[in-house]
Amino acid sequence: MKRFHCSCGAEIFFDNTRCLNCEQDLGFDPATLRMFTIQDAKGGFVTEVGESGPRFRLCEHRPENVLSCNWLIAEDDSHDECVSCRLTRIIPHLSIPKNVKRWRILEDAKRRMIYNLLNNRLTFETREENPEQGLVFDFLEDRRSNPLVSEEHIYTGHNSGVITINAAEADPEYRVAVREEMNERYRTNLGHFRHEIGHYYWMRLIQNTHWEAEFTSLFGDPYWDYDISLKNYYENGPRADWQEYHISAYASMHPLEDWAETWAHYLHMNDALETAVSFNVLKLEFRRDNFRQIFAKWMELAVAMNALNRSVGKFDAYPFVIKHMVYRKLEFIRRVVTEARESAAPAVFSACGSSGAPIN
Ligand SMILES: [Zn+2]
Ligand SMILES: [Zn+2]
Ligand SMILES: [Zn+2]
Numbered sequence: 001m002k003r004f005h006c007s008c009g010a011e012i013f014f015d016n017t018r019c020l021n022c023e024q025d026l027g028f029d030p031a032t033l034r035m036f037t038i039q040d041a042k043g044g045f046v047t048e049v050g051e052s053g054p055r056f057r058l059c060e061h062r063p064e065n066v067l068s069c070n071w072l073i074a075e076d077d078s079h080d081e082c083v084s085c086r087l088t089r090i091i092p093h094l095s096i097p098k099n100v101k102r103w104r105i106l107e108d109a110k111r112r113m114i115y116n117l118l119n120n121r122l123t124f125e126t127r128e129e130n131p132e133q134g135l136v137f138d139f140l141e142d143r144r145s146n147p148l149v150s151e152e153h154i155y156t157g158h159n160s161g162v163i164t165i166n167a168a169e170a171d172p173e174y175r176v177a178v179r180e181e182m183n184e185r186y187r188t189n190l191g192h193f194r195h196e197i198g199h200y201y202w203m204r205l206i207q208n209t210h211w212e213a214e215f216t217s218l219f220g221d222p223y224w225d226y227d228i229s230l231k232n233y234y235e236n237g238p239r240a241d242w243q244e245y246h247i248s249a250y251a252s253m254h255p256l257e258d259w260a261e262t263w264a265h266y267l268h269m270n271d272a273l274e275t276a277v278s279f280n281v282l283k284l285e286f287r288r289d290n291f292r293q294i295f296a297k298w299m300e301l302a303v304a305m306n307a308l309n310r311s312v313g314k315f316d317a318y319p320f321v322i323k324h325m326v327y328r329k330l331e332f333i334r335r336v337v338t339e340a341r342e343s344a345a346p347a348v349f350s351a352c353g354s355s356g357a358p359i360n
Contacts, residue, residue: 001115001271003278004035007049014115015108017062017070024049027056027072030083030118038072045075061085066100067107084114087126090138092167096146102170106139109189113197116267119274121341122201125161133161135200141167145174156192158199158260165192183249185319191264198263202256205336218329219262220255229254245325262326266333268318269298276301291331295322 004012010021012035018025024037027046037049038056045055056072059082071082079086085107092099117124127134142154145168154166168174169189179187202222206215215222230253238249246252251261273294276282281304284297299322306316322330 001112001275001278002033003275007037014112015068015070017064017068026070027058028070029056029072030114031074033115033119035070046072059085061107067104069107069111071111084111087114087135087137088139089127089136090140092139092141093146093148099141099146099167102145102167103139105170106165106167106189109193110137112190112271113193113267116194116271117197120270120337121344122337123340123344124200124204127161130161133203135161136163138162138164139167140164144168145171156196158196160203161200163193163196163200165189165196185248191268194264194267195260198260199256201263201340202259205340206259211336214332215259216255218325218332219258222255222259224254226254226256243321244323247320247322247326247329258329262329263333265320266330266337269294269330272301272305272318273298291334294334295327295330 001014004014006012006019006022006024006026008019008022008024010019012019012026014028014035016026016035019037022037025039025046026035027038028035038046039049041047041055045057047053047055055075057075057080059067059069059071059073060080061067061069061082067085069082069085071084073079073082088107088110091103094100094103116122125134127136140151140154141149142151143149144153145166154164156166156169157164169192175187175189178184206212207222212222233250233253238246238252242249242252246258246261247265248261251258270286273282273284273286277284277286282297282301284294286294302318302320305318309315309317
């Protein structure tokens with residue numbers, strides 16, 4: 001992610017609604033991926049401090065007792081929610097006080113993932129625009145987090161644009177328990193969002209396109225029986241040599257899970273490299289350099305991140321080994337994303353609220 005500075009010069013962060021140094025209010029414009037100080041303008045609008053236009057409205061979830069969402073809504077956009085918040089269809093029951101916190105944690109991670117999409121010009125349709133396959137998020141509870149609901153088990157997953165997240169994933173104790181039970185190395189909310197959106201983009205960018213044959217040769221047949229693969233995986237565990245072919249054990253379950261896991265890693269890499277460049281940790285032009293160079297820098301950075309984490313008594317930030325086959329899959333995703341970005345027409349692009357220039 002980009003590094004942001006307030007007009008007073010202080011460092012500000014993606015989630016800030018106010019500068020802690022000069023106390024001016026801040027807003028993030030998803031169309032330009034800029035964060036700036038805002039001032040009230042007439043008629044319920046705000047503008048950038050010192051600028052006469054454009055005008056924006058605040059996301060209705062900006063209040064601190066709700067989501068503290070700092071995203072701005074363009075003047076000609078009639079929605080009350082920003083481009084990220086409006087994608088959520090179902091939220092956990094707010095009569096349970098803990099659920100406000102859960103909702104907020106999930107939205108924070110989702111907003112960061114949506115930033116990745118906008119930054120890569122990966123377009124999406126809302127459910128309003130495409131009732132069959134438009135993107136929408138349901139944050140659902142099951143008995144484990146709310147004894148009053150009827151569902152025993154809610155599974156995090158994707159189906160035709162609908163991304164379901166079990167609201168309990170917002171609880172650190174739940175995440176750690178599941179991570180240990182499943183013998184996973186890494187489990188985060190941001191990771192869930194990046195994985196699930198990978199399924200959405202498979203449907204959008206790979207299925208029935210010229211990429212499908214190459215996808216099959218690299219990842220396997222996407223139409224293999226999913227239920228049988230799932231049953232196999234949970235009964236017998238991953239294949240013994242999964243590390244040679246897959247980024248994670250779970251990726252070995254089915255070609256579509258392999259894609260979603262690898263896609264999530266592409267976004268991890270993309271975002272972490274942008275952050276490192278923003279903070280002058282390394283020099284790289286993500287859009288222009290060749291993938292071999294980019295990948296070499298990523299490996300260098302991941303080793304350094306892990307060493308830094310261990311220095312302060314934390315686990316590895318990026319506990320993964322990337323073998324040649326996984327490199328080839330990441331390189332494929334890079335080509336798919338590059339083609340999608342280059343073919344994103346400005347008119348289509350504005351539909352998801354962004355006309356932004358390439359950033360990283
Ligand atoms: Zn400031
Ligand atoms: Zn919002
Ligand atoms: Zn999946």
